[in-house]
């Protein structure tokens with residue numbers, strides 16, 4: 159028995175088949191309806207944009223150059239896991255940050271498909287021919303060897319390849335990049351961060367783990383205790399390392415990067431207060447108003463677990479010791495990221 163054909167409206171999908179992210183080279187298929195763009199594709203969610211992802215994209219871009227066609231990253235917003243799983247995983251990157259990183263990866267364009275139940279019902283052939291194929295003249299497809307696409311995950315690399323051969327498209331299923339003989343995957347990096355192994359996570363990501371959020375008002379007590387804290391609003395589903403005090407950096411919107419003591423987890427001493435934040439940082443040497451600003455917190459080292467102090471004086475003493483550790487490890491000077499020629503996310 160053949161499965162019923164999807165009722166998804168391809169025209170509807172195509173209208174939105176587009177890109178997110180602030181600096182994305184916008185690829186809008188509607189503009190190319192009459193002349194399909196010759197393209198090499200790399201397909202996936204790419205949560206984390208880890209070293210395995212970076213290698214896959216580099217291979218796809220090389221292939222695109224060799225063929226003199228456009229290199230298009232095909233991804234989804236939201237992450238399909240958000241729609242298909244009853245308990246979605248916490249994510250390393252928000253959708254916008256993920257798409258923004260892909261847009262700056264060196265691709266000629268990011269085709270960001272709105273992921274819906276309708277899209278999930280398509281099989282691989284309908285996905286390539288009726289959705290992507292309306293705008294792209296696909297010459298080759300790059301995915302990891304474990305990749306699966308389409309209704310019920312039926313489209314493995316070999317299944318996609320048998321269809322592709324009939325229409326002259328090359329499918330490359332790359333062996334997964336390994337670290338310590340184990341594949342680098344988003345799932346593995348999530349587990350490392352949840353276990354507090356930030357150094358191992360950084361090795362697989364090729365950068366330190368960081369979280370961006372907008373500074374919100376807290377209880378306003380930190381300043382009175384001698385350590386003003388910027389409380390960071392949380393995006394739902396953001397993965398946090400274990401509760402505790404961390405040494406790290408905070409990047410302010412002006413491009414300055416400040417050594418910072420970061421607290422993760424609702425402070426046990428003030429757990430009863432709904433205004434308590436689960437992510438906050440004291441920036442060394444910073445003075446000024448950060449409310450409403452977007453701040454990126456970069457995790458370096460875990461200093462200690464959170465503690466339910468009985469007395470405020472004990473809390474103050476502990477935080478002062480954390481600040482001294484940060485100073486000893488990272489210094490107390492802010493630096494200008496643009497002067498170091500570093501990318502926004504590289505620390």
Ligand SMILES: Cc1cc2nc3c(=O)[nH]c(=O)nc-3n(C[C@H](O)[C@H](O)[C@H](O)COP(=O)(O)O)c2cc1C
Nearest residue numbers: 376377378379380387403419421425426427464465
């Ligand atoms: C580096 C650092 C470590 C912290 N450690 C603890 C802790 O171990 N236990 C705790 O109850 N609160 C801890 N806090 C949270 C403080 O209780 C909180 O920042 C303070 O009450 C100010 O909160 P407010 O910004 O909402 O006014 C820590 C804060 C920082 C910045």
Ligand SMILES: Nc1ncnc2c1ncn2[C@@H]1O[C@H](COP(=O)(O)OP(=O)(O)OP(=O)(O)O)[C@@H](O)[C@H]1O
Nearest residue numbers: 202203204205210301302305334335342343344345
């Ligand atoms: N280590 C790797 N080396 C090469 N390609 C990879 C690697 N990990 C993933 N890929 C490929 O990159 C694309 C995007 O990966 P995707 O986000 O779907 O999965 P993932 O990194 O394996 O994460 P998860 O643990 O959530 O499965 C897919 O084509 C996938 O097969």
